[in-house]
Amino acid sequence: MNHYLYYILTLGLYFFVYCLLGLGYNLQYGLAGIHNVANYIFVAFGAYITAVTSLGPSNSLVQSYILGTNIAWPLPLLVGAASGAFMSLLLGFIFLWKLKYQYQAIVTLVIAQVALLLIGNSTGLFNGFNGLAGVPQPLESVVNLAPVPYEAFFVGISAICALLGFAFMRRVVRSPLGRVLRSIREDESVASGFGRNVFRQQMLAFMVAGAMAGLGGGLLVEYLGSWTPGGWSTAEGFVVIAALIIGGTANNVGAALGAFIVPVLIYELTAFIPSFGPINSQTIDAFRWIAMGLMVLLFLWFRPQGVLPEPRRHFRLVDRILSGQDPMPGKELSLSEAVHGSDVVSDAKDAT
Amino acid sequence: MSIFVASLGFGLVMSAILALAALGFTLQAGMTNVVNLAYGDMMTAGAFAALVGQSLLHLSLWPALFFGALVVALLSFAANRLLIGPFVRRGTKSFQMILVTFALGIIVEYVIVMKWGQNFYAYRGLSLSLFKWGSFELSYEQLTIVIMSALLLAGFHVLVRYSRMGRALRAMADDKQLARSCGVNVARLTDIVWLISGALAGISGVALAISSGSFNEILGANFMLVVVAAAILGGAGEPNGAMIGAVVVGFAMEVSTVWIPGSYSEAVALVLLIVGVVVRPQGLVAGRGQWVLAQ
Numbered sequence: 001m002n003h004y005l006y007y008i009l010t011l012g013l014y015f016f017v018y019c020l021l022g023l024g025y026n027l028q029y030g031l032a033g034i035h036n037v038a039n040y041i042f043v044a045f046g047a048y049i050t051a052v053t054s055l056g057p058s059n060s061l062v063q064s065y066i067l068g069t070n071i072a073w074p075l076p077l078l079v080g081a082a083s084g085a086f087m088s089l090l091l092g093f094i095f096l097w098k099l100k101y102q103y104q105a106i107v108t109l110v111i112a113q114v115a116l117l118l119i120g121n122s123t124g125l126f127n128g129f130n131g132l133a134g135v136p137q138p139l140e141s142v143v144n145l146a147p148v149p150y151e152a153f154f155v156g157i158s159a160i161c162a163l164l165g166f167a168f169m170r171r172v173v174r175s176p177l178g179r180v181l182r183s184i185r186e187d188e189s190v191a192s193g194f195g196r197n198v199f200r201q202q203m204l205a206f207m208v209a210g211a212m213a214g215l216g217g218g219l220l221v222e223y224l225g226s227w228t229p230g231g232w233s234t235a236e237g238f239v240v241i242a243a244l245i246i247g248g249t250a251n252n253v254g255a256a257l258g259a260f261i262v263p264v265l266i267y268e269l270t271a272f273i274p275s276f277g278p279i280n281s282q283t284i285d286a287f288r289w290i291a292m293g294l295m296v297l298l299f300l301w302f303r304p305q306g307v308l309p310e311p312r313r314h315f316r317l318v319d320r321i322l323s324g325q326d327p328m329p330g331k332e333l334s335l336s337e338a339v340h341g342s343d344v345v346s347d348a349k350d351a352t
Numbered sequence: 353m354s355i356f357v358a359s360l361g362f363g364l365v366m367s368a369i370l371a372l373a374a375l376g377f378t379l380q381a382g383m384t385n386v387v388n389l390a391y392g393d394m395m396t397a398g399a400f401a402a403l404v405g406q407s408l409l410h411l412s413l414w415p416a417l418f419f420g421a422l423v424v425a426l427l428s429f430a431a432n433r434l435l436i437g438p439f440v441r442r443g444t445k446s447f448q449m450i451l452v453t454f455a456l457g458i459i460v461e462y463v464i465v466m467k468w469g470q471n472f473y474a475y476r477g478l479s480l481s482l483f484k485w486g487s488f489e490l491s492y493e494q495l496t497i498v499i500m501s502a503l504l505l506a507g508f509h510v511l512v513r514y515s516r517m518g519r520a521l522r523a524m525a526d527d528k529q530l531a532r533s534c535g536v537n538v539a540r541l542t543d544i545v546w547l548i549s550g551a552l553a554g555i556s557g558v559a560l561a562i563s564s565g566s567f568n569e570i571l572g573a574n575f576m577l578v579v580v581a582a583a584i585l586g587g588a589g590e591p592n593g594a595m596i597g598a599v600v601v602g603f604a605m606e607v608s609t610v611w612i613p614g615s616y617s618e619a620v621a622l623v624l625l626i627v628g629v630v631v632r633p634q635g636l637v638a639g640r641g642q643w644v645l646a647q
Binding site for chain 1: 387389435438439444446447448450451452454455456458459461462463465466469470577580581584613615616618619622623625626629630633
């Protein structure tokens with residue numbers, strides 16, 4: 001019984017972490033329209049920074065890394081998130097300054113590969129291809145619990161992070177920033193024609209997404225206890241993208257649903273396929289990736305908007321005008337006044 | 353000095369393989385505006401198809417190479433007819449198009465894993481003798497690859513420059529609508545482009561596997577971004593540019609190993625690409641603005 005509970009809790013952890021990653025990816029791709037194929041480098045960077053700030057000083061006999069410190073618990077996660085945002089700021093200058101569409105996607109892939117080569121080959125940075133191990137679990141000595149209750153405690157922490165991320169994204173989508181980002185996604189030149197600084201707004205979204213990815217990476221490394229370059233290939237990043245495409249692009253609930261369908265259902269439940277005869281763990285793993293690829297293709301063809309499409313947001317005023325009703329009942333107002341008049345615009349609200 | 357000369361030899365081989373691969377990649381991107389992230393996995397498929405050719409049909413090394421090319425040409429043709437073409441006709445946005453090819457690449461890679469596992473393989477009939485000329489030394493297979501690549505590239509150049517089909521191809525690259533209204537059969541040419549680029553992917557995949565001695569399921573996926581670097585650096589969508597870019601990237605990768613560890617040579621190519629994209633986005637040979645930056 002105990003190990004079933006443990007397994008369910010593990011699934012819960014993956015669900016919440018991928019929620020966080022999916023929400024962050026939704027912000028940069030779903031809302032801001034940034035073509036980033038290699039979101040996973042920010043997850044990895046957050047994980048590395050969280051690991052080295054909780055491992056203590058580097059002991060070169062065991063593993064060598066930079067910035068080795070041991071700071072009190074919630075701080076490593078926060079530092080990991082901040083470093084994800086900082087990395088996004090640095091790389092954003094390359095990704096977002098001039099590059100668009102396909103070039104942007106390719107350059108993100110290329111940067112991810114360069115990062116992998118640099119981190120993997122330089123053993124002094126984050127212990128090279130061997131990776132970091134022995135990352136302590138948060139507050140283990142403070143709460144002092146048996147493995148399963150501790151697991152539940154940790155899942156609780158990640159659930160709180162995911163819920164905070166969800167609440168935050170809900171606000172962002174409805175905020176003026178969300179509106180600007182959607183307009184940039186639809187047509188950059190129109191957005192900049194209305195005086196929006198496309199680069200700055202996209203950079204803001206990119207940094208927030210980087211922070212969420214870094215936080216997700218921090219949670220992952222604290223749960224797993226180790227982190228190696230082999231664990232964050234481009235294909236891992238594809239899981240996050242696939243989750244958003246299947247769940248529903250530009251829809252926060254869709255991002256959460258995708259985190260349930262792809263990483264949990266496809267990725268974890270296929271682990272239950274019994275291994276016998278020619279079916280070993282390697283073929284099950286291959287089957288999992290093929291299933292995920294096919295699912296993305298099927299969704300892109302039959303339902304490119306995902307299970308839960310982007311909710312239509314409308315201004316009540318525009319709706320009235322389009323349906324031929326009096327735009328502002330009780331007021332004498334011409335159509336052009338209704339559209340351009342300042343008192344009217346302030347009256348128009350996002351319908352929820 | 354002798355290390356430097358030896359690295360020139362490896363640079364020559366690398367450039368020869370890269371030129372074939374980059375030419376195929378840039379053809380797809382330039383003619384059909386699809387950035388095909390499955391291209392590297394198509395190269396891997398070629399390497400494994402040649403392996404099948406050796407074990408099932410008992411082919412010797414070079415016939416197996418052309419067998420691999422044939423299989424990938426058909427695979428690439430089918431991929432366009434059944435998957436990529438329908439998505440393009442529907443007007444799928446560029447990022448979703450990239451995801452389509454990304455997913456295709458993952459499927460191809462893991463189908464190979466299902467059949468062959470994550471092990472290393474080598475072809476039968478690789479001679480171990482070296483061609484030596486001073487401190488310049490290559491295996492005879494590598495030398496054959498360089499000559500073959502030069503012949504194929506020259507053949508492609510003649511085809512595009514002087515044949516009727518080549519003229520139609522250039523017209524299509526310039527303006528698809530205009531070419532169509534001038535009576536060019538764009539649908540048939542698109543099929544031919546996917547066949548040729550698939551064959552190039554297959555040849556370069558097998559050549560890469562021969563040159564490195566052994567290969568596994570990530571042969572092409574690991575090489576993919578270097579191919580993209582050569583194609584973009586030379587000028588996206590520009591066949592001559594792809595060849596020049598391949599020479600620059602190939603030699604830079606191998607000659608850099610004289611000064612820095614060989615494990616960084618891929619990073620050298622990729623940094624070249626990043627600098628190139630930022631400093632000279634149109635590429636070394638300024639293309640005619642293909643790879644339209646459409647949404």
